[in-house]
Amino acid sequence: xxxxxxxxxxxxxxxxxxxxxxxxxxxxxxxxxxxxxxxxxxxxxxxxxxxxxxxxxxxxxxxxxxxxxxxxxxxxxxxxxxxxxxxxxxxxxxxxxxxxxxxxxxxxxxxxx
Numbered sequence: 001x002x003x004x005x006x007x008x009x010x011x012x013x014x015x016x017x018x019x020x021x022x023x024x025x026x027x028x029x030x031x032x033x034x035x036x037x038x039x040x041x042x043x044x045x046x047x048x049x050x051x052x053x054x055x056x057x058x059x060x061x062x063x064x065x066x067x068x069x070x071x072x073x074x075x076x077x078x079x080x081x082x083x084x085x086x087x088x089x090x091x092x093x094x095x096x097x098x099x100x101x102x103x104x105x106x107x108x109x110x111x112x113x
Contacts, residue, residue, distance in 0.1 A: 002026065005033050006049075012041035013074075013110055015103065019049030022057030031060045034067065043068055044106045048079035053087050065097055074098070074113060078106040 003026035006017040014037055018030055034043070043064065047053075053061075061077070068075035078100040080088060088094060100106040 003029060004049075005030060007033065007037075010044075010107055011111075013044060013107065014042070015044045015046050017046040017049055021052040021054075022050055022060070023052065023054040024056035027054075027056045027060040030057075031063055034064050042074040042076075042110045044103065044110070045075070045077045046079045046103050046106075047077060047081065047084055048103070050079075050081060050084050053084050058087070058091050058093070061093070061097070074110050076100055076106040076109060078103050 003018055003020040003022060006019065008015040008017070016030070016033060018026070020026070022030065045061065045064065065075045076098045077088075077093075079102055080099065088097075088099070093099070098109070100109060
C-alpha cells in the first residue's frame, strides 16, 4: 500500500499532509520527507487525508515531534479523522502533542506564538 505525501508551505511553516495509510511500509517515507527539510521554523502534520495509522506510524509522528522539539521548532498535528483520532487518544498522544481541529487553527496558533 502506498501513501502520498503532499507538502506545502505557509511562510516559514511546512505543512506535511500524508494521504492514505501511515504504517510500517509508509512511515519511513514520512520520516525521510521530514529529515529532508532541515531549517524550517515550524511543522504542521495535517492528517485530513490519513485513513489509518499503525504503531509504526505513531512512532514516526513521535520522531517528527521530538526532532522539532530538539530544534526549538513548533510541531502541530491537525485534521485527525475520527478513526485516527481514536488511535492517537488510545496511545495518549493528545497529552503530549499539540493537536488542533484543522489547518486554519494550527496556522493561527503558530502565527500567534
